[in-house]
Amino acid sequence: MRKIWAMVGAASLFLPAAAGDGATAAALRDRALTDPTAWNVLESLSYEVGPRPVGTPAYERARDWAVAKFKELGFTDIKIEPFAKPSWKRGAESAEIVGPHAQKLTVVGLGGSIPTPKAGIEAEIVVLNSLDTLLAAGPDAYRGKIVVIDQPMVRAEDGAGYGAAVRARYAASDAAKRGAVAYLVRSIATGTGRAPHTGHTTYAADAPKIPCAALGAPDADLLVYLAAKGPVRIRLKLASAEQPKTTAWTISGEIRGSGRADEVVVIGGHIDSWDAGLGAIDDAAGVAITAAAAKLIGDLPNHPSRTIRVVMWGSEETGGSSEAYLKAHQAELPKIVATSESDLGADRAIRIKLPKGGATVPALAPLADLLAPLRVLVSREPAEDAGADVEDLVKAGVPAFAFEQDASRYFDYHHSADDTPAIVDRAQLDQNVAAWTTLLYLLADSDADLRIKSAK
Numbered sequence: 437m438r439k440i441w442a443m444v445g446a447a448s449l450f451l452p453a454a455a456g457d458g459a460t461a462a463a464l465r466d467r468a469l470t471d472p473t474a475w476n477v478l479e480s481l482s483y484e485v486g487p488r489p490v491g492t493p494a495y496e497r498a499r500d501w502a503v504a505k506f507k508e509l510g511f512t513d514i515k516i517e518p519f520a521k522p523s524w525k526r527g528a529e530s531a532e533i534v535g536p537h538a539q540k541l542t543v544v545g546l547g548g549s550i551p552t553p554k555a556g557i558e559a560e561i562v563v564l565n566s567l568d569t570l571l572a573a574g575p576d577a578y579r580g581k582i583v584v585i586d587q588p589m590v591r592a593e594d595g596a597g598y599g600a601a602v603r604a605r606y607a608a609s610d611a612a613k614r615g616a617v618a619y620l621v622r623s624i625a626t627g628t629g630r631a632p633h634t635g636h637t638t639y640a641a642d643a644p645k646i647p648c649a650a651l652g653a654p655d656a657d658l659l660v661y662l663a664a665k666g667p668v669r670i671r672l673k674l675a676s677a678e679q680p681k682t683t684a685w686t687i688s689g690e691i692r693g694s695g696r697a698d699e700v701v702v703i704g705g706h707i708d709s710w711d712a713g714l715g716a717i718d719d720a721a722g723v724a725i726t727a728a729a730a731k732l733i734g735d736l737p738n739h740p741s742r743t744i745r746v747v748m749w750g751s752e753e754t755g756g757s758s759e760a761y762l763k764a765h766q767a768e769l770p771k772i773v774a775t776s777e778s779d780l781g782a783d784r785a786i787r788i789k790l791p792k793g794g795a796t797v798p799a800l801a802p803l804a805d806l807l808a809p810l811r812v813l814v815s816r817e818p819a820e821d822a823g824a825d826v827e828d829l830v831k832a833g834v835p836a837f838a839f840e841q842d843a844s845r846y847f848d849y850h851h852s853a854d855d856t857p858a859i860v861d862r863a864q865l866d867q868n869v870a871a872w873t874t875l876l877y878l879l880a881d882s883d884a885d886l887r888i889k890s891a892k
C-alpha cells in the first residue's frame with residue numbers, strides 16, 4: 437500500500453498549478469505528502485506518553501506533552517481547559533477454563549466493569565450467537581451462568597460493521613436481568629488476532645451490576661467449540677477501581693488568522709486512549725493529522741484569513757469532552773465556522789462530506805480537482821457524524837465536515853494491545869494530512885458562511 441501512495445505523491449508533484457487560491461492549496465497538498473510532522477507527532481505521543489486513560493499519571497503527561505508539542509509546532513493561544521468526570525482504572529485480570537479442557541483464556545475487562553470478588557467467579561457458561569438471542573430470552577433464562585455472546589463483526593470499508601456490533605458491548609445488564617453472574621463478549625473487532633479489544637460499557641439502573649469483559653476472537657471460537665460438546669466452566673477474575681470525580685483536560689492551540697481572526701475552524705483528535713495498546717491509531721493519528729495539517733498552513737508567510745484551532749479533546753473513550761467543550765465555548769458558537777474530528781485511524785481518506793450545501797460554496801469549488809490526485813471524492817451527501825467530540829457543537833448548529841477513511845482494517849487493532857505505530861502505513865497517514873490541509877486552507881482563507889447553507 438505504501439508503494440501506491442508513493443506513486444500518488446510523485447504524480448501530484450507534476451500537476452499543473454491551479455489558479456488563484458487553488459495554487460496555494462495545491463502546493464500545501466503536495467508538501468503534506470512528504471512532510472514528516474504527522475508521523476513524528478504520532479510516534480511521539482504513542483511512544484513517549486503511551487497508553488493514557490483519564491485519571492492515570494500518563495494522562496497528566498499527555499497534557500504536558502500536548503502543550504509542549506503545540507509550542508514546538510508554532511501554535512499560539514495554547515489553552516488547557518479542565519473539566520470533571522468519573523474515571524475507571526483496570527487491575528489484574530484473568531480467565532481460565534476449569535475441568536477437563538483446563539486452559540487460560542485471553543480477556544480484557546470492559547471499561548466501567550465492576551470487579552469480581554477477589555477469588556473470582558466460577559460458573560458454567562452459556563454461549564449465545566447474537567445479542568438478539570439474549571434479548572429474546574426470558575427473565576430467568578441464565579440464572580447463575582456466565583453469558584458469552586459470540587457475535588462476529590462485519591468488515592466494511594466505511595467501518596459500518598462497528599455500529600451494528602458494538603451494542604453487544606453494552607449488554608451486561610441484559611444478561612444480569614436474565615440471572616447471569618458475569619458477561620463475556622466476543623471482541624468487537626474484525627481480525628483473528630488473539631489480543632482482546634476493550635471499550636467502554638455502561639450498566640442499566642434497573643439491573644444488578646455484573647462483571648464484564650471481552651474475549652479474544654479465537655477464545656470465543658474455543659468456547660463455542662467446547663460448549664457444543666458439553667458443559668464448560670470458567671473462572672473469571674477482574675479487578676478495577678472507580679473514582680467518581682477526576683480532572684480531565686482538553687488542550688488547544690491556534691494558527692491565528694490574518695483577516696477574520698475571530699472566525700475559527702475547530703478541528704482535532706482526542707488525547708485520551710484505552711490502556712491496552714499505545715493509542716496510535718486511536719487517536720494519536722487524529723491528533724497528528726490535524727496538527728500537521730494546521731502546522732503546514734501556519735508555516736506559510738501569510739496566514740489565511742480565519743483562525744484554525746487544533747483541539748486535543750480530553751475524554752472521548754469514556755465520554756465527557758464533547759459536552760465540556762460546548763459548555764466552555766457557548767459564547768463563541770456564532771464564530772465557529774466549521775468543525776470536524778479525525779478519529780477513524782491512519783488509513784487513507786476516501787471521501788469528504790461537507791456541510792449541507794457546501795459543494796455549492798464558491799470558495800470550495802476547487803476542492804474536487806484538488807483532492808482527485810489523492811483519490812479522495814467530494815461526497816454528494818452532507819456530513820452528519822463529524823466525530824464524538826464535536827457532537828455537541830454540531831447539535832448546537834456548528835457546520836460539520838467529515839473525512840471518511842478506509843476503515844477496512846481499523847477494527848483489527850482498535851482498543852487492543854496491537855494499537856501501536858507498527859500498524860500505521862505512513863504514506864496513508866500523509867495522504868490524510870494532504871487532504872485535510874487542502875480543505876482547511878480553502879475554508880480558512882474564505883469568508884463563506886456555511887452555517888446558512890447548513891440550516892434546514
Ligand SMILES: [Zn+2]
Pocket residue numbers: 706718719752779
Ligand atoms: Zn477514538
